[in-house]
Amino acid sequence: MASIPQGQRPELLGRVETGKDAVTGVFAIANEEAVISTSEDKTVKVWVKRDNGQYWPSIIQSFEASCSALEYGPDSDGHFAFIGLSNGQIHEFHLSTDLNRFEKKRVYQSHSSRVTSIKVVPKHNWILSAGRDKRFQWSCTRTGRDLGSHDALAWCLAVEYDETSKYGFVADYSGVITVLRLTESGFASVTTLKGHTSSVWALAYDSERRILFSGGFDQTIVVWDIGSQKGTAYELTGHNGKIRSLAYSTITRKLISTSEDGMLGVWDMDAEREETTEWGGSNVCEKCNVPFFWNVKGMWDNKTIGVRQHHCRKCGRAICASCSDQLSTYPRMGFEKPVRMCQDCHSSLTTDDRSPMASFINMKSIVTSLHLVHTLGHMVTASEDKQIKIWDVNPMMMNH
Known part of the structure; x- marks a missing residue:
């Protein structure tokens, strides 16, 4: 049985001191020694590594409200960035290849309160978003037109997407994950996934095997086998605090989790696992027959x-x-x-x-946001100590 060695720490490559306000999102910029981040201080910053090894901002863009969510990716002539604000707006920008120009392209009036999560689907030219207005919204990035929305019963906190089925996954404050089939003209309800006892704040997706990962404030990660359509699910328990972020590597088939216990978990998702057993019901102990107190x-x-x-x-x-x-x-x-x-x-x-199938590493601070660069084996994290850190995670991810 495969197991991840304990104590395989990532190597710290760089550090960014961001200031006094919380960082709400962070991404490593593709093919560059640079990072883009959003903050409660109403700014998005592009940090570039200088000759002295330190990171300094090449761009500081200010907004009228706190920046609450970030989505980033490379495109044909540079990079795209979508910044969600606490007032419900989402601003679309184009970042030049030299990382010195940040051009605003469009503003989406997607929500009426804080944007919590953004997911861009380049294949369909869609932007998916969630907000504290209890709304899940998707829009066209070519025209800016709203394509549809779904109103939940609680704050919507995280979104993911499956291109094969066109399923959108929406996690909310009540612990429910709603599954919707999205189209250009609306949606069809598919199902609801109920495996958490409290809020779900993080989602990640294995697009190859079509597996959804959800992390909740109940300290549990639930693994949902979407592709098999058999309703198979099992739990991963190892943290002693609320799950704050998840990231999955399709190359190494490892799941990364962070929690309010200050630990980073590395889970081997290539190992053979068993579905969580359902609890039996009885009025007496099923072994010694002593009655339970309500009997x-x-x-x-x-x-x-x-x-x-x-x-x-x-x-x-x-x-x-x-x-x-x-x-x-x-x-x-x-x-x-x-x-x-x-x-x-x-x-x-x-x-x-x-034999363990996961390892846990003390990060010395609560990691609230992370991004994996799969091809390089690098990871960038933002934590409650107001620092962004860049790591080499190859020793941690490649060992079995």
Whole structure:
């Protein structure tokens, strides 16, 4: 069974001191030693590495409201950037190849409050966006025309897209992920994905295998197999704080996660895994038959006091505390930290069953945004210490 070695730290290549306001988005600029970032200070900046090794801004563009979301990519004659603002607007810019000119192309009046996420689909000339106005919006980047919108029941927080099916994925504050089939003239509801117990703030997508990753404030990452259309899903648990960002590498098939525990997780998504077991329901312990505390008849018949119900995370049986007093990791099912198991399941585990499929690295600060440069094996992060850092993640990503 493949496992990621523990303690494979990325190598720090560069650092940018951004100032006193929070960075809300960051991307490494393609084929350049440069970074583009947005901030609550109402600016977007392009940072270029100088001869002395330090990063200095070549462009500072100011706006009338805080910059709350960023989408970036290369195009035929330079680079595109979409900046979402706290007032609901999205500004489209063209960045020149020399990184010295930033030309405004269009303003989209997409939302009535803070823009939380932007996704550009160059193949269809679409821009998808989410906002705190509880709206998911998509528009045409050729004409600027609004193509459609979907109103959710809670703040929309993150968006992703599958080109094969034209599915748009919208994560919201209630923990629900809505799946919509998008067209030039509207949408069709496909399904809702319910696997989190609190807000979903991060999405990532494996376009090759058509797998969606979602990270929530419940400290859990859920892996959704969209391509199989079988409803298969399993959890990844290893963080001890809210999930803040996700990124996936199709080259190494590794998932990167960051959390409010200050840790960066690297998950091997090429390993064989098992779907999360559904929890059983019972009025008595399925191993020793002691009644649970709500089972009044069972307590009366057995002249005993009812106990609290627990579940074995491996087999899903409803059991009492005495029959589930064992703890173990079980990475095949996504449990990288010890979870409750019944005695039977615990005794059946081998050393190989406990072999980790993820590693966790202390980043010394909470990473709120990250971008992977797959071809170079580089990563750029923005964190709560108001710093942007550029990393070489090849040792961390390539080892098994």
